[in-house]
Amino acid sequence: MQIKEVTPFTDLPINFKELNHSDFENYVFENEDKTIIEPDKQGYISDKLNEVIELYKKDTTIINASVGQGKTTAIIKCIEKYYKSDKNYTIIVATPSKSLVNKYIKDIEEVSNIQNICFDYQCLEALGITDKNFKNYYTKQIQVISIHSLLGNPGKIAVKQSNIKRKYYEGLIEFCKKNNRRVVVIFDEIHEAIDCFQEKFIFNLYKWREVIHKIIISSATYNEASKVVVKYLAELTNKKIKIVESTRCQNVSKLSDLHICFYDQFHIDVKNGFLIDLIEKQIPVSSKIHILSYSKKISKQIFNSKIGTILNNAYGEINLCVSGGNQYVEDKCNIGTTFRTGVNIDDENCSFFIIMPPKLSYMTPKGGMQMGLFSEGIISLIQALARPRKKSNIFVITPSPDKLILIPNKPVDYIAKTSLNYLPFDLENYQLKYYDINEQNRLLKDFYKSEKENISEEIAHVNEKELEIVPKFPDYDIYKLEKGEDYFKQYYDIFGKNLSNYFYWAAWNNQFVNCKLKNIIIVSTIKFEEGSIQEQLSKYYSKTFFNGRASYFTFYSDKDCYIKFRLSLFSNRIKYKHLKKEKYKIIAPYRNTNFEKQIITFIQRIKREFNFNILKLIYPPDGNRMNARNGKFISWKKPFDLAIELNTYLRICMAYSIELMMPFDKLSNQEEHLIRNYQSLYKFKDILLNDYSITNKKGELLLPKDSKIDFKKNDSIELKSIFNTLKENDSVLKSFSFLQKNADEKAIYSFIKKLFFEIKDTTFEESKYSRIISQIELPEKSHYINLIYSMEHPWILQPGYDVDIYSGKSIEES
Numbered sequence: 001m002q003i004k005e006v007t008p009f010t011d012l013p014i015n016f017k018e019l020n021h022s023d024f025e026n027y028v029f030e031n032e033d034k035t036i037i038e039p040d041k042q043g044y045i046s047d048k049l050n051e052v053i054e055l056y057k058k059d060t061t062i063i064n065a066s067v068g069q070g071k072t073t074a075i076i077k078c079i080e081k082y083y084k085s086d087k088n089y090t091i092i093v094a095t096p097s098k099s100l101v102n103k104y105i106k107d108i109e110e111v112s113n114i115q116n117i118c119f120d121y122q123c124l125e126a127l128g129i130t131d132k133n134f135k136n137y138y139t140k141q142i143q144v145i146s147i148h149s150l151l152g153n154p155g156k157i158a159v160k161q162s163n164i165k166r167k168y169y170e171g172l173i174e175f176c177k178k179n180n181r182r183v184v185v186i187f188d189e190i191h192e193a194i195d196c197f198q199e200k201f202i203f204n205l206y207k208w209r210e211v212i213h214k215i216i217i218s219s220a221t222y223n224e225a226s227k228v229v230v231k232y233l234a235e236l237t238n239k240k241i242k243i244v245e246s247t248r249c250q251n252v253s254k255l256s257d258l259h260i261c262f263y264d265q266f267h268i269d270v271k272n273g274f275l276i277d278l279i280e281k282q283i284p285v286s287s288k289i290h291i292l293s294y295s296k297k298i299s300k301q302i303f304n305s306k307i308g309t310i311l312n313n314a315y316g317e318i319n320l321c322v323s324g325g326n327q328y329v330e331d332k333c334n335i336g337t338t339f340r341t342g343v344n345i346d347d348e349n350c351s352f353f354i355i356m357p358p359k360l361s362y363m364t365p366k367g368g369m370q371m372g373l374f375s376e377g378i379i380s381l382i383q384a385l386a387r388p389r390k391k392s393n394i395f396v397i398t399p400s401p402d403k404l405i406l407i408p409n410k411p412v413d414y415i416a417k418t419s420l421n422y423l424p425f426d427l428e429n430y431q432l433k434y435y436d437i438n439e440q441n442r443l444l445k446d447f448y449k450s451e452k453e454n455i456s457e458e459i460a461h462v463n464e465k466e467l468e469i470v471p472k473f474p475d476y477d478i479y480k481l482e483k484g485e486d487y488f489k490q491y492y493d494i495f496g497k498n499l500s501n502y503f504y505w506a507a508w509n510n511q512f513v514n515c516k517l518k519n520i521i522i523v524s525t526i527k528f529e530e531g532s533i534q535e536q537l538s539k540y541y542s543k544t545f546f547n548g549r550a551s552y553f554t555f556y557s558d559k560d561c562y563i564k565f566r567l568s569l570f571s572n573r574i575k576y577k578h579l580k581k582e583k584y585k586i587i588a589p590y591r592n593t594n595f596e597k598q599i600i601t602f603i604q605r606i607k608r609e610f611n612f613n614i615l616k617l618i619y620p621p622d623g624n625r626m627n628a629r630n631g632k633f634i635s636w637k638k639p640f641d642l643a644i645e646l647n648t649y650l651r652i653c654m655a656y657s658i659e660l661m662m663p664f665d666k667l668s669n670q671e672e673h674l675i676r677n678y679q680s681l682y683k684f685k686d687i688l689l690n691d692y693s694i695t696n697k698k699g700e701l702l703l704p705k706d707s708k709i710d711f712k713k714n715d716s717i718e719l720k721s722i723f724n725t726l727k728e729n730d731s732v733l734k735s736f737s738f739l740q741k742n743a744d745e746k747a748i749y750s751f752i753k754k755l756f757f758e759i760k761d762t763t764f765e766e767s768k769y770s771r772i773i774s775q776i777e778l779p780e781k782s783h784y785i786n787l788i789y790s791m792e793h794p795w796i797l798q799p800g801y802d803v804d805i806y807s808g809k810s811i812e813e814s
Contacts, residue, residue, distance in 0.1 A: 003520075010510050037052065039249065078186075079093070099327050214237065259518060264523065273568060289314075320336055356398040440495070525575060537602045596735030603787075605639075684752055
């Protein structure tokens with residue numbers, strides 16, 4: 001992979017959705033303008049926010065403050081003041097999801113230092129709950145309820161809210177009336193629940209009209225639709241509104257490093273070497289690693305993949321947190337979908353990976369549901385990036401951008417820098433116009449007017465005629481609430497039409513409060529040409545695996561080196577050209593047998609430099625890397641391609657297996673399984689000689705022709721089991737054209753006969769046989785790499801120095 005360190009542009013102020021008095025015509029504002037507060041030296045606004053929120057004044061207070069500035073802390077302090085100063089308040093904390101209910105209760109009880117003061121609405125879902133239980137619940141001053149439930153939204157399946165919940169809320173309203181309880185409703189993270197405020201559910205909200213004292217609304221990421229929600233809520237506080245807004249600025253002491261990781265495959269492949277390598281490299285420098293995925297399915301795949309195993313080995317038990325399962329756990333590494341918003345990652349120096357939707361998601365109309373966790377567009381991404389609250393590393397796995405969003409008064413090097421020397425952003429067709437997020441209302445209103453104008457005659461017709469059923473074109477606010485965000489995501493890349501294009505623009509222009517772009521990690525395109533593969537692998541190895549005076553290959557086993565090298569290779573885009581072809585074609589792992597064999601040969605020549613039988617074939621005629629004349633160096637030889645054959649590989653595996661005594665506690669179960677099966681395979685050499693061969697008059701051993709073999713039942717079963725086990729457990733065999741999974745015994749017999757013997761067709765007593773000319777001995781294992789298990793001390797069998805095969809010099813010489 002290529003890592004390009006970059007310096008983002010900082011001329012453009014951080015863009016965010018502002019709320020102004022002009023957004024709420026005909027509503028009441030006590031102050032001439034909104035209240036602006038500045039963060040303190042630590043980047044927090046909690047104390048100042050508590051000073052400006054007038055707890056005992058009836059209004060709808062809007063808090064528009066950045067992520068990580070302490071909005072929630074300030075709100076909990078307000079709750080504490082209400083609770084401790086006057087018992088005549090009922091505080092309803094309306095959360096956007098069930099997953100945040102427990103978190104809020106925990107935080108409230110920790111701040112107040114009082115236990116059991118909150119009612120959790122999820123109690124109403126327990127078996128055996130009846131209205132007889134309600135009286136005890138009503139007396140709880142703090143009621144923590146999801147916004148869905150408060151508005152009577154039954155979800156996508158049910159047609160109405162459950163009777164027990166409906167009765168409870170109506171009873172709570174009556175309880176507040178009878179006891180002169182004033183109700184304060186707090187909507188935190190309201191951006192997550194805009195879809196709840198459908199017109200048909202607003203009526204349930206207005207049931208509270210006689211007891212509402214104050215409404216507090218909080219978010220870092222408002223949108224146009226949220227302005228309509230504010231209007232609905234402000235009707236409950238006599239249309240009185242107060243806007244409190246904080247400036248957006250970065251706190252350098254807590255600023256995380258942002259790493260863009262381009263991933264241009266159409267699907268997320270959790271076995272992809274790029275992803276594994278990326279995550280594995282962060283383990284030594286990360287206190288924890290968390291992975292937020294756009295997809296529940298991908299989260300589960302990661303959890304059960306090699307990545308999950310690696311994290312489990314490094315950090316202990318990891319937590320899978322997806323909808324319907326576990327929630328985020330603070331003291332574990334988390335993989336899942338449920339911590340995009342509302343959850344603080346407070347680990348110092350952690351690595352946080354965000355997996356965005358792959359390229360395929362952008363190929364369906366408007367992305368559709370394939371955007372998963374990021375279906376809400378740019379708000380989803382901004383919230384996700386804000387989870388780490390202390391200095392950390394944030395890695396975003398994303399498709400590379402296909403177009404560049406420009407900026408006003410762009411620097412002269414803007415296009416050159418963002419193009420990274422290969423993206424086509426110098427062409428106008430690959431450039432997009434910039435729009436400020438605070439232009440959205442104008443853009444949407446123009447669109448709304450044009451749509452309405454298109455059917456203006458029909459609207460007039462409906463209004464003039466006395467129709468039995470009268471269709472109504474929605475007024476602007478309703479249209480904004482229902483269709484506004486869809487419009488922006490459909491037409492404007494900077495507002496989420498293409499999330500990768502927005503993210504790339506925002507990262508380059510330093511638009512995120514809690515992180516700053518540090519580098520861009522690119523899966524390189526590497527070209528290999530048949531006949532020169534060994535030479536090109538040498539160059540890749542020297543560029544990728546040397547670190548100072550030591551090579552990765554010096555200190556790790558053959559198997560580990562093969563796996564690491566191969567994964568590293570395929571973390572790039574591999575293009576391959578056949579000798580007789582003109583064009584390069586992208587190849588996928590295990591789809592080109594010659595290339596896979598060349599990788600094995602490469603590891604062989606690097607790890608076993610003293611095997612001159614192989615070196616003579618790679619550096620003919622004598623195996624020497626140098627061209628020399630009269631003992632003087634002339635030039636380095638180009639290595640010839642050499643593809644290891646399947647039979648050779650199997651003989652090496654048997655050689656490494658037959659002398660190994662089991663059990664061996666340093667081996668994995670899979671390695672033990674492989675060794676036992678290679679040992680069993682080797683036994684069939686003697687079984688063929690002892691049980692299936694005959695001797696002719698010359699004393700020569702003859703084996704049946706393939707068509708005449710008739711294995712004993714136990715032998716047939718065992719052979720098929722051996723080969724199926726090897727195919728399932730030895731991934732290296734994918735590099736070869738091997739027996740079909742359901743190969744019959746004749747094919748297996750033909751294969752092992754040639755594996756163990758040199759044979760020649762002959763006739764004996766008028767029947768055809770295979771005459772054994774000689775038995776093929778297993779190779780000297782120390783001369784060949786071991787790809788079936790890892791040695792405890794691999795360097796014992798390594799040469800005394802490492803070689804930079806790109807230059808041909810030893811490390812010691814250089």
